[in-house]
Amino acid sequence: MTKQTVQHRVERLIRPEIRALSAYNVPPATGMVKLDAMENPYSWPDAVKQAWLDKLAQVEINRYPEPQAQAVKDGLRRVMGIDAEFELLLGNGSDEIIQILAMAIAGEGSCVLAPEPSFVMYRMIATFCRIDYVGVPLDSRFDLDLAAMLAVIDARQPELIFLSQPNNPTGNLFSIEKIRRIAEASTGLVVVDEAYTAFTDTDSLHLLKDYDNVLIMRTLSKVGLAGLRLGLLVGRPEWLGELEKLRLPYNINVLTQASAVFALENFELLQQQTQRLRTDRAELLQALQALPGLQVWPSEANFLLVRIIEKPVIEVHEGLKQAGVLVKKLDGAHPSLAGCLRVNISTPPENALLLDALQPLLA
Numbered sequence: 001m002t003k004q005t006v007q008h009r010v011e012r013l014i015r016p017e018i019r020a021l022s023a024y025n026v027p028p029a030t031g032m033v034k035l036d037a038m039e040n041p042y043s044w045p046d047a048v049k050q051a052w053l054d055k056l057a058q059v060e061i062n063r064y065p066e067p068q069a070q071a072v073k074d075g076l077r078r079v080m081g082i083d084a085e086f087e088l089l090l091g092n093g094s095d096e097i098i099q100i101l102a103m104a105i106a107g108e109g110s111c112v113l114a115p116e117p118s119f120v121m122y123r124m125i126a127t128f129c130r131i132d133y134v135g136v137p138l139d140s141r142f143d144l145d146l147a148a149m150l151a152v153i154d155a156r157q158p159e160l161i162f163l164s165q166p167n168n169p170t171g172n173l174f175s176i177e178k179i180r181r182i183a184e185a186s187t188g189l190v191v192v193d194e195a196y197t198a199f200t201d202t203d204s205l206h207l208l209k210d211y212d213n214v215l216i217m218r219t220l221s222k223v224g225l226a227g228l229r230l231g232l233l234v235g236r237p238e239w240l241g242e243l244e245k246l247r248l249p250y251n252i253n254v255l256t257q258a259s260a261v262f263a264l265e266n267f268e269l270l271q272q273q274t275q276r277l278r279t280d281r282a283e284l285l286q287a288l289q290a291l292p293g294l295q296v297w298p299s300e301a302n303f304l305l306v307r308i309i310e311k312p313v314i315e316v317h318e319g320l321k322q323a324g325v326l327v328k329k330l331d332g333a334h335p336s337l338a339g340c341l342r343v344n345i346s347t348p349p350e351n352a353l354l355l356d357a358l359q360p361l362l363a
């Protein structure tokens with residue numbers, strides 16, 4: 001078959017909206033200071049690592065995983081204080097949970113609503129599933145534009161609304177009163193995505209008691225287990241029982257299950273690391289605010305949103321890369337992110353490397 005014929009078939013078979021997409025871009029990072037993906041930079045002490053490896057050695061890799069991953073769910077309930085009246089659904093990262101939710105509501109004329117800028121996968125997965133997506137711009141303080149959100153709810157009654165709390169990539173918390181108003185007005189599901197909950201004092205689990213259309217989504221990625229791919233959805237059994245039918249069998253593999261159980265038994269270690277990052281976030285914020293030509297927003301997550309005011313952001317992004325520091329360029333992703341970069345909070349030496357690399361680029 002010639003190359004041309006293959007291309008012809010691709011164009012005939014693959015939906016135009018899929019061909020128009022760009023694949024989720026993960027730049028090569030070997031040897032770089034990696035400040036672009038909201039990972040926890042800390043590893044485990046050798047003794048803990050060895051105890052983990054001992055557990056993994058007992059895993060029966062020739063067997064399918066325990067389908068419900070019950071021990072993982074028990075551990076999550078314990079560390080997160082999840083009430084017995086609510087059910088849990090586990091995903092291969094919370095990305096997979098977004099996909100499960102989208103598949104559950106996809107149908108003629110169905111609609112997903114999210115504020116913008118926010119997590120890009122809400123829009124992407126809606127597109128994958130042929131669901132209309134409505135993005136409502138955040139207000140000038142990056143809070144929810146309640147009137148605009150309510151107007152879309154009134155006009156479209158979206159089946160699914162995603163609210164990232166705190167929000168990625170702006171780092172702030174939305175007003176809880178506005179979230180409540182949205183939950184009250186919506187006849188669809190409101191998913192509060194608490195991917196960054198470990199880095200803030202607030203917590204939305206209490207909303208589950210007040211609203212029967214709210215679900216809470218979390219992940220272990222940001223607290224130090226990004227490599228595991230484990231996300232969870234918490235909510236009323238009536239919802240989760242339906243969503244469970246869309247979960248692929250054995251989506252949580254044996255190595256993830258054993259590692260997650262182990263990590264949840266040692267959760268204090270991850271909490272200490274998170275606490276450290278929160279302390280260092282305050283220092284990095286201050287240090288960045290002291291640099292000329294930068295606008296930096298306070299953050300309730302493990303990253304900071306930074307706007308380069310006096311230099312072309314592409315030059316600064318490229319200059320950082322040349323200096324071995326990888327950060328996320330957000331410029332171009334949304335009008336309100338013009339000139340913006342997103343930088344991870346990391347270890348003090350890596351935060352210092354960022355500052356050292358950034359300073360001459362701003363001069």
Ligand SMILES: Cc1ncc(COP(=O)(O)O)c(C=O)c1O
Binds near residue numbers: 193219
């Ligand atoms: C707001 C938000 N939700 C969900 C995710 C997905 O996390 P994961 O699939 O690693 O669980 C991310 C990752 O960046 C995120 O920022």
